[in-house]
Amino acid sequence: MKQAAIDTKDVRATSGPPVLRAEGLSKSYGPITVLTDVTLDIRAGEVHAIIGENGAGKSTLMKLLSGHAAPSGGTMKMAGAQVAFSDAVQAEDAGIVLVHQEILLAPDLSVAQNLFLGRELSRFFAVDDKRMNRRTAEVLARVGCTARPWSRVGDLPLAQRQLVQIARALLDDRKVIILDEPTAMLANDEVDALLDIVRSLRAQGVAVLYISHRLEEVEALADRVTVLRDGKMIGTWPAADLDQRQMAELMVGRELSMLYPPKREPVEAEPALMVEDLSVDHGAIRGTFSVKPGEVLGIGGMIGAGRTEMMEGLMGLRPAQAGAVRVNGKTINKPDVGTMMAAGVVYLTEDRKGKGLLLNEGLGPNLILQALDMINPGLRLDRKKELAATRETVKEYDIRIRSLSIQAGQLSGGNQQKLLLAKVMQANPSVVIIDEPTRGIDIGNKSQIYRFIDDLVRAGKACIVISSELPELVGLSDRVLVMRAGRFAAELTGTDITEQNVVYAAASSGNDTKGRKRA
Amino acid sequence: MSSAEIASLPESEGFKIRWGDLAPFIALGVIILLGTMINSNFMSANNLLNVITRSAFIAIIGVGATFVIATGGLDLSIGSMLAFVVGIMIMAMNALAPALGPWAIPAGAVVALVVGSLCGLLNGLIVTVGRIEPFIVTLGTMGIFRALITYMTDGGSLSIDRSLRSAYRPLYFGDFLGVPYPVIITLVIALLGAFILYRTKYGRRVTAVGSNSDVARFSGVHVGGVRTMAFVIQGFCVAVAAICYVPRLGAATPTTGQLWELQVITAVVIGGTLLRGGKAHIWGTVAGALILEVIANVMVLSDMVSEYLVAAVQGAIIIIAMLAHRFTSSR
Amino acid sequence: MSSAEIASLPESEGFKIRWGDLAPFIALGVIILLGTMINSNFMSANNLLNVITRSAFIAIIGVGATFVIATGGLDLSIGSMLAFVVGIMIMAMNALAPALGPWAIPAGAVVALVVGSLCGLLNGLIVTVGRIEPFIVTLGTMGIFRALITYMTDGGSLSIDRSLRSAYRPLYFGDFLGVPYPVIITLVIALLGAFILYRTKYGRRVTAVGSNSDVARFSGVHVGGVRTMAFVIQGFCVAVAAICYVPRLGAATPTTGQLWELQVITAVVIGGTLLRGGKAHIWGTVAGALILEVIANVMVLSDMVSEYLVAAVQGAIIIIAMLAHRFTSSR
Amino acid sequence: QAQDKQFTIAVSIPAATHGWTGGVVYHAQEAEKQLEAAYPNIDVIVSTASSATAQVSSLEDLSATNELDALVILPFTSEELTGPVEQVASNGTFITVVDRGLADPSIQDLYVAGDNIAVGANTAQWLVEKLGGEGEIVVLRGIPTVIDDERIQGFTEVIDQSDIKILDIQYANWNQDEAFTLMQDYLGKYPNIDAVWANDDDMLLGVIEAVDQAEREDVQYMLGGNGMKQVIEMVKAGDERTPISTPYPPSMIASAMFMTAAQFAGQAPMRGSFKLDAPLITPQNADQFYFPDSPF
Numbered sequence A: 001m002k003q004a005a006i007d008t009k010d011v012r013a014t015s016g017p018p019v020l021r022a023e024g025l026s027k028s029y030g031p032i033t034v035l036t037d038v039t040l041d042i043r044a045g046e047v048h049a050i051i052g053e054n055g056a057g058k059s060t061l062m063k064l065l066s067g068h069a070a071p072s073g074g075t076m077k078m079a080g081a082q083v084a085f086s087d088a089v090q091a092e093d094a095g096i097v098l099v100h101q102e103i104l105l106a107p108d109l110s111v112a113q114n115l116f117l118g119r120e121l122s123r124f125f126a127v128d129d130k131r132m133n134r135r136t137a138e139v140l141a142r143v144g145c146t147a148r149p150w151s152r153v154g155d156l157p158l159a160q161r162q163l164v165q166i167a168r169a170l171l172d173d174r175k176v177i178i179l180d181e182p183t184a185m186l187a188n189d190e191v192d193a194l195l196d197i198v199r200s201l202r203a204q205g206v207a208v209l210y211i212s213h214r215l216e217e218v219e220a221l222a223d224r225v226t227v228l229r230d231g232k233m234i235g236t237w238p239a240a241d242l243d244q245r246q247m248a249e250l251m252v253g254r255e256l257s258m259l260y261p262p263k264r265e266p267v268e269a270e271p272a273l274m275v276e277d278l279s280v281d282h283g284a285i286r287g288t289f290s291v292k293p294g295e296v297l298g299i300g301g302m303i304g305a306g307r308t309e310m311m312e313g314l315m316g317l318r319p320a321q322a323g324a325v326r327v328n329g330k331t332i333n334k335p336d337v338g339t340m341m342a343a344g345v346v347y348l349t350e351d352r353k354g355k356g357l358l359l360n361e362g363l364g365p366n367l368i369l370q371a372l373d374m375i376n377p378g379l380r381l382d383r384k385k386e387l388a389a390t391r392e393t394v395k396e397y398d399i400r401i402r403s404l405s406i407q408a409g410q411l412s413g414g415n416q417q418k419l420l421l422a423k424v425m426q427a428n429p430s431v432v433i434i435d436e437p438t439r440g441i442d443i444g445n446k447s448q449i450y451r452f453i454d455d456l457v458r459a460g461k462a463c464i465v466i467s468s469e470l471p472e473l474v475g476l477s478d479r480v481l482v483m484r485a486g487r488f489a490a491e492l493t494g495t496d497i498t499e500q501n502v503v504y505a506a507a508s509s510g511n512d513t514k515g516r517k518r519a
Numbered sequence B, C: 001m002s003s004a005e006i007a008s009l010p011e012s013e014g015f016k017i018r019w020g021d022l023a024p025f026i027a028l029g030v031i032i033l034l035g036t037m038i039n040s041n042f043m044s045a046n047n048l049l050n051v052i053t054r055s056a057f058i059a060i061i062g063v064g065a066t067f068v069i070a071t072g073g074l075d076l077s078i079g080s081m082l083a084f085v086v087g088i089m090i091m092a093m094n095a096l097a098p099a100l101g102p103w104a105i106p107a108g109a110v111v112a113l114v115v116g117s118l119c120g121l122l123n124g125l126i127v128t129v130g131r132i133e134p135f136i137v138t139l140g141t142m143g144i145f146r147a148l149i150t151y152m153t154d155g156g157s158l159s160i161d162r163s164l165r166s167a168y169r170p171l172y173f174g175d176f177l178g179v180p181y182p183v184i185i186t187l188v189i190a191l192l193g194a195f196i197l198y199r200t201k202y203g204r205r206v207t208a209v210g211s212n213s214d215v216a217r218f219s220g221v222h223v224g225g226v227r228t229m230a231f232v233i234q235g236f237c238v239a240v241a242a243i244c245y246v247p248r249l250g251a252a253t254p255t256t257g258q259l260w261e262l263q264v265i266t267a268v269v270i271g272g273t274l275l276r277g278g279k280a281h282i283w284g285t286v287a288g289a290l291i292l293e294v295i296a297n298v299m300v301l302s303d304m305v306s307e308y309l310v311a312a313v314q315g316a317i318i319i320i321a322m323l324a325h326r327f328t329s330s331r
Numbered sequence D: 001q002a003q004d005k006q007f008t009i010a011v012s013i014p015a016a017t018h019g020w021t022g023g024v025v026y027h028a029q030e031a032e033k034q035l036e037a038a039y040p041n042i043d044v045i046v047s048t049a050s051s052a053t054a055q056v057s058s059l060e061d062l063s064a065t066n067e068l069d070a071l072v073i074l075p076f077t078s079e080e081l082t083g084p085v086e087q088v089a090s091n092g093t094f095i096t097v098v099d100r101g102l103a104d105p106s107i108q109d110l111y112v113a114g115d116n117i118a119v120g121a122n123t124a125q126w127l128v129e130k131l132g133g134e135g136e137i138v139v140l141r142g143i144p145t146v147i148d149d150e151r152i153q154g155f156t157e158v159i160d161q162s163d164i165k166i167l168d169i170q171y172a173n174w175n176q177d178e179a180f181t182l183m184q185d186y187l188g189k190y191p192n193i194d195a196v197w198a199n200d201d202d203m204l205l206g207v208i209e210a211v212d213q214a215e216r217e218d219v220q221y222m223l224g225g226n227g228m229k230q231v232i233e234m235v236k237a238g239d240e241r242t243p244i245s246t247p248y249p250p251s252m253i254a255s256a257m258f259m260t261a262a263q264f265a266g267q268a269p270m271r272g273s274f275k276l277d278a279p280l281i282t283p284q285n286a287d288q289f290y291f292p293d294s295p296f
C-alpha cells in the first residue's frame, strides 16, 4: 500500500535512554475504566507506534502523556524524575506535544495566529505578525501545506487543517512528539511528506509516538510497536519482529480474514442515480456521472480536487445547479438532503465532528436524526423504537461502548465513524454516497465496513465511495472516476483500476489544484 | 464486545435524570425555606397561591422562550409583544361585545392566538430568511410592538368593556378544585411544551439545530423552518399569557409587559437551558419563573432592606443561587 | 476569489479588509443620505457635530463591549454601571472640591476609572470563577448597580457642585481645533482598543477564546484571565464614558444610562462583531454607534411620524439596514 | 409683533411611557393642532424623548436645525436639563418650563408648575383627618425620579406629624402590574391596613384589583393621584374607598403652550410663575377635572 511511502525499512538501534516513561497508567471516566495499568517507555530518537482497535484507548493514553487529561492512577517519569502535568501547557514546556486526532484549532483565527496562539512573538508591545507569518510559511512548506499563513482556518479544507495542526507541533524543538492518526485525513503526497518529517525528527533525536490504523505506515516507519487492546497493554515489540498481518492479529486478538471482499460481476441495469452537468459553487466544480444498482463507483483524486464539494452540491448543501438529476428513473427538480433522502440517496460526510454528529447528544438522538420521518410516521417520536434501533446498531456495527448513555463525543474516533455510517443507513437508502468511509477505522473494522458495502451492493443498491486511500479505492470499486481541479479527468474500469493509474490521472497535468477557478 | 455484553448494557432511559437537572428545583426549595424563616406569612395558603398564580405569565412565556433559546435564538420582543397582543385582543373583544355578548371573550382569545403566532412568525422569518442575529431582529420588533401599543392606547390605557369584565375575571381569579385557572393553564402549556420538546420529531430537531446547525442541515433538517417554528411557538405562548393577563387588570397600557423579556430569559437560564442552544428544560423554566416570583415576594415580606436596595438584593440572590447550584452540582 | 489571485496579492496585510467589514460604514452612508433628503438642516455643521459628539458615549462603551462580546461574553450591566460610576464620581468630586478646587475634577476622574475597572472586575470574576452565564451575572449586577445609584441619590438626583460646573463643562462642550473633545476621546479609546485587539498578544487571545475556548486553553491561554480582563476593559470604558457624561448633564439620577446596554450591544452587533464571539470590529462598533445616533437624530428632525411611533420606525430602520447590508454583502 | 413673521415654538416632553406622560403627549399634540390652526404664522414642533439624555439630544437637534423663538419644556429632571436649556436660552429663545423647575430659575421666562409636594401633602392631610390621626397605611412609590421623590416627601412630612404609621413603602414603577403584585404582598404581610396611597392613579387601579381579590374589609381608603379619567369617574360616582383624587393634570403642557404662543400672537406678553394648585378632587368638583376624550 502507499507505494511511494515505503522504501527500505530502516532498522535502528532502539537502546537509547527513555525520555519519557509511563508506569501503571490508568484512566477512568466515572465508573468506566478505559485504560488499565499501561507501562511504556519512549526513547530518544525512536519512532514508537501505538496500535490497537478503535476504542482500545490509544488516544486516551496519548492525552495522559501530554497533559490533556489527568491519569486516574500510575506515574510518569522524564529522565528519571517523576512528573505530573496539570495541563497541556506544562507538558509542552517539558517538551511533549500532542497532535490531536480531532482538529483542535480556533476557526476564526488565521493559520499563523493559531500556530502561535499562547506564545505569540512580539516586538515592544505589539505582536510581530510579519515574523510569525514568515515562520509559519516555513513550517507550512515543511509539511507540504499550501495554505497561506493569513488564511482563516475555518475556511480551510480538513486536510489542510490537519497539516496546520502538525505544523504547530513542529514550530519549536521538542523532546517527544505525539501524532494521533496524523494521516487519516491526508492523501499520498502529504503522507509521504509527513513520513519524511518523522524520519528527520528521529534523526534529530526526537522521540515520536505514532498512532495509525494504516499498518503499512507503521511497518515502514516504526522502530518499536506497542499494542493496546480493550484498554490493556498487550506488549511492546521491535517493529522488525512483526509484519502487518501479525500486528493486525495482535490488535484484534484473533485471526483476520481477507480485507477486501471479492469483486462483483458487472451488472446491466438502468442507473440508480444519474447526474447530468452538475455545476457547484458557480461552476468551480462540474461533472456528469451515474451509478448503477449493484455497482461501487469509486471517486479518486487529490485533496482539494473537489470531490466533497461535488457531492455536497448534489445534495443541495452548497450552491449548485444541475442539468438533470434522476434517481431510479425519477427526476429530482431541486435536490436537497430531504428530497434526495426521500428518493433514496444519502450522503455521509467526511467531517464527522463538524457536520456528522451531535457530539453532546447520546447515541440514539444521533442515530435517528436523519431518518426521523421514516422511523416515525406520525408527529410523535417513538422512543422505544429509538432505543431498539440503538441497541441493534451497537450490535450490528460493533460499536465499542461500556454504557448506552455515552455521548457521541465521548466515543473513540473509529466508533464515531461507525455511528455515522449507521445513522445514514437508518434511512434505508438505495444509493449511498460515502465520503472517506474508513477514516480512522481500525483494520478489523475496515474489513467489516468493506463487507458491509459489498452486502449493500449485492442487495441491489448502489454505492459511491470517495476515498483518498488508494488501496481502498482499488480494492472496493467496480469503476473509478478520477477528479482533477474540479473536473472528472479519467474513468477507469476493470483491470485498469490500479493505484498507478489513479495517481497518474489525478496528477497528470501537474500538481495544479491551485489553478482551480473559484468564484 | 460480545452480544451478551451489549444486552447487559445499562438502559439509557433510567440514566437521564441527572443531578444537575434538579438544581433549579433545589434552588427553589432553598429559597422557599428562606422565605419561611423570614416571614411566617410566607407559607400561608393565600400568599403561596398568589405567588404561584402570578408566576404563570413568566412561566407560560418561558415555555415558548425555551424553544427559541434551545434552537440557539433569543427573543427580546416578548414583553412588547404581550402588550401588543393584549391591546389587539381588548380591541377585538370590545368590538365584538355588542354582537356576541360574552362570546366575544373566546372570539377575542382566538384573535389573540392568531395575532401572537403571526408576531412570532414575523420574528422568525426576519431571523431565518434575512439571516440576521435574533438579538437585533427582536430588539427591533420590540421597539415596533411597544410603539404600536403606545399608539393604540394613545399613551393612556385601553380597557376592556365593562360588560365583559365580570364574565372574564374568573379566568385569572377563579379556580378549579382549589387550583387557580392560570396555574392549570401553565401546567397544560408546560405539559404540551414538554411533550413537543421531548416526545415529537420536531422537538428532536429543535435540540439538534441548537446543538449544531450544520449537523442538522446535513441530516436533512430544515433548519430555517425549525427556527421559525420556535418563534411561532413563542408567539403562541405569549398570546396564551395575554389571555390570562387581561382578566387580571382589564387593561393594556404602554408599560404592560415592560422588561418581561429579561425576566423570562432569566427564568429559562436559571432553569438549566443553555443560552447557546442545544439543551432545553421546560420544567426547569417553570421552576425558574417560580424562583423569580418567590424572591420578589420574599423581598416585600421581609422588612430588612431599604426600598432603594430591593433590586440589588434581588440581583444578588439570583447570582448566589446560581453560584450555589454550580458548586453543589459540579461533580 | 481564486487561489491564483490570492497568490498575486502582496503580503498578508492587504487581505484583511473584506467587503463584509465595510457594511456598517456603507449602512451609515445610506442613512446619512436619507437624513439629508428628509431634512435640509441635517447636513448643517452644527447638527452633524452634535450628533457625532453625542454618539461618543455609546461608542466609547461599545469599544469595551466589543472586547467582552469577542470573548463570547455579554454585559447587560453597563447602563447601570455608568450610572453608578457617575454617582461615585460626582460624590468624590463634590467631597474634594473644597480642598482641591478645580483639581477635584481630575481626582474624581481617577476615582471613576478605578471604580469602573473594579465594577468590571467584579462582573468578570463572577463569570469566570463562578462559571455562570454572563447574561445572568450581569443581569444581577445590573440590578445591583441600579439599586446602588437609587440609594445614593435617595431616589432623587445627585448633582455636581456648582463651583466645578464651569471648569468641567468644556470637556463635553469644548473643542480642540474644531474637533469636540468627546470625539477626540472616542478616537483615542477606539485607537487604543484597536491596538490592543489587533496588535497585542492579549487581543489575539481575546478572539481565540471567543472562537474556541478549548483550543485556547490547550494552547496555554488563561481563558478565565482573558475573559475577566475583557470585563475590566469594559468597566474602564464605562468610566471614560462617565467622565464625558457628567459635564453634559451634571447629575446622576436613578434613570441615568437606562437601557444603554441594549444600544451598546446593538451598536456592536451592527458593527459586525459576532455575538457568539471570535470576531471583533472596533471601528464597526464606532460606526454602529453613529448609525444609532443618526437614526435618532433623523427621527427628531423629520416631523413625519406620530410621537408614539418613533420607536417603531427606529426599530424598523435598524432591521432594514441589517437586511440591506446582508443582501448587498452576501458573497 | 408683526403678523407676517414666522415663529417656531419647540415643545420637548417625555415620551409616552406610562399613563401620565401619555396624557402629556396627548395634550401637547392637541394644543399643537389648535395653535397651528389659530395662528398660521406659528409653527409648533413637538418632540418626545425617552430619557434625560435623549431629551438633551433632542434639544440640541432642535436648536441646531431651527431658529427657535420659544421652547416649552417639561424636563425629565431639573439638574440634568438645566445646563442644556441654558444653552438654548443663550440664543435668545423664550423659555417656558413646565412642571419641574430648573436648578437655576433665572433661565426660565415662564414657569407653569405643578406642585408635586402639594399632591402628596394634600392627600396626606385628607387621610390624617379621615383616619382621625391614627392608623396603619402602606405606600407605593413610582419610578425613582424627582416627581416621585417630591410627592413622597410632601406626603411623609404631613403623616409624620400624626400618629399614623407607614407600615411599608416600596417601588412599583408607576406600573399597574407591579402595583397589583406589590399590593398582594402587602396584604399578605400585614393583617391590618387602614389605607393605601398609590401616589399615581395608574398604580391605584392595580391596588384596587388586589384588595378586591383578597376581599379585605380593613382597607378603608385607597388613594392615588394625578386625576386619571377612570379614577375621576369613581370619585364622581361617590366611591367609598376612593372618594378623592388630586389633580396633576397633564393638560398643564397645553396651558403652557397657549401662554407661550400668546407672546407671539401679540396680545399678552407673559412672564413669571404660574403654580397649579393641587386641590382635592371631590364628588362635588369632579366634573371640572373630567376630560372624557383624553386617554388619561
Ligand SMILES: Nc1ncnc2c1ncn2[C@@H]1O[C@H](COP(=O)(O)OP(=O)(O)OP(=O)(O)O)[C@@H](O)[C@H]1O
Pocket: A029, A032, A034, A052, A053, A054, A055, A056, A057, A058, A059, A060, A061, A101, A400, A401, A402, A406, A410, A411, A412, A413, A414, A415, A440, A442
Ligand atoms: N469523556 C469520556 N467519557 C467516557 N468514555 C470515554 C470518554 N472519552 C473516551 N471514552 C472511551 O474511552 C475508550 C477509549 O477511547 P480512545 O479515544 O482512547 O480510543 P482509541 O484507541 O483512540 O480509538 P480510535 O482508534 O477509534 O481513535 C472508548 O471506549 C471511549 O468511548
Ligand SMILES: Nc1ncnc2c1ncn2[C@@H]1O[C@H](COP(=O)(O)OP(=O)(O)OP(=O)(O)O)[C@@H](O)[C@H]1O
Pocket: A155, A156, A157, A158, A159, A301, A302, A303, A304, A305, A306, A307, A308, A309, A310, A350, A468, A513, A514, C003
Ligand atoms: N485549494 C483550496 N483552497 C481553499 N479551499 C479549498 C481548496 N481545496 C478545497 N477547498 C475546500 O475544502 C473543502 C473540501 O475540499 P474538496 O471537496 O475540494 O476536497 P476533496 O476532493 O473531497 O478532498 P478530501 O475530502 O479528501 O479532502 C471544501 O470546503 C473546499 O471549499
Ligand SMILES: [Mg+2]
Pocket: A058, A059, A060, A101, A180, A412, A413, A414
Ligand atoms: Mg483515537
Ligand SMILES: [Mg+2]
Pocket: A307, A308, A309, A350, A435, A466
Ligand atoms: Mg473530501
